[in-house]
Amino acid sequence: MRWVSGGCLKCLNILCQVAKSEENYSIVIGFWVGLAVFVIFMFFVLTLLTKTGAPHQENPEPATKRHCLHSFAVNFSHHRESEKESSQHLEEARSLFHCYINEVDQIDRTKRAIKPLNMDHASLHIQESLVISKLNEGMDCLTKFNIPNFVNSEPSSMLGDDDLLICEQPIIMDSDAKLKSPHEILS
């Protein structure tokens, strides 16, 4: 460990050298202080955005959310056995519903009444088209699951409200069924 302490001593020497000629290093100090202020300012702006609200807020039909949550509660117990295998399937199924929800949100901004029954039909249709497109990748597991299916496939992040939040995220299905919801990415 002697070489580590040698490195520390050299660092202290450098810092002492900088401290001695402070007025010459004014640009350096100004730069770092400005950078720190900018990062802290950015943090506070982001916190403020969470408190006051984002510009494009949506208020979709509460019934759809309740339907979402109910299905989540029903299906949660069934799909925890084989994590690795089921995680892919569940992410696929979850993504279908969320893809649909996101698309619907964007198209029907003014319409507030999206009935759960219609949603089921439409999501089954989407499921079918996506199954066909993924057939050559062997993803035939989609047809096993009922829509909607909301299970959090990340066992480590287990808060109840996290599960409920993930329920509503637009999620991607990519070729390996790796999903990134806004909350998964940002937390």
Add this chain to the structure above:
Amino acid sequence: MASNRNSSIGGATTSDCEEVKIPEEIFFTITVISLSENLLIVLAVIKNKNLHSPMNCFICSLAFSNLLSTLAKTCENIMISHLDPKGETEKKVDDIIDALLCMSFLGSISNLLAIAVDRYITIFHALRYHHLMTMKRASVILAGIWLFCAVNGMVLVFFSYVTFILIFFILLYVVSLLLILVLYVRMFLLAQAHARTIASLPGQRVYQTTNAKGTITLTILLGVFIVCWSPFFFHLIIMLVCPFNPYCECYRSLFQVNLLFMMLNAVIDPLIYAFRSAELRNTFRNMFCLSRTRLCS
């Protein structure tokens, strides 16, 4: 790399600020940590078939560029401490290593930008994502990124005295920074909007913890990018704006510190990008468990 940079401007004034040299021990520690992390990530993504998706390809490419920068910096440190820096061949080898270093730094920035764009498409064009971002397109994008970085790395090192080149690189960095800021903040706002709509349902628990986590994650993502890359590009700006000012020369004397921050970026990036993925963490556990079966459950 420092000798190339400082001698190409030819500052005539003297100042009290001699070049600050970072002790080798610190570079060595950072190099070892960075090498091990990024090598693990590259190996894990290559070995595990589940991780062959566009998102993980970009993360693997980021880890590879960090690996390359670490190796180049190690070679340069070894060369500086053990070989004669004035010889002709040593200068040529040093130039090549500098070009590799620049290429890997540009690669890091481009890969960070690519990851942000990929996440943006994931969230805002959910239905079309798997049509827009196939593996073939991702590999074409990666090939384009690396070609661009290789060419620009060589141009920056061999033509750093041309003002236009420096302006080009500064603009490149500013554009990347702005794009990353805009993309992530838009994703963050969408996540907040969704959280709010869910919280407005009856009987929901308080969601502030998740909001705080999202804010902190985003601040860390953006903050690390800004803090690690800004010193170097501010150095380039200072080279353009005030090459003969003694105050500016004091900033330029800290060039090794700026490089250190870029190496720190190579250490921190795996923690905030790659290790967030549960699949990758499971792959690591499996990789280590193969060698130490007794410790694994």
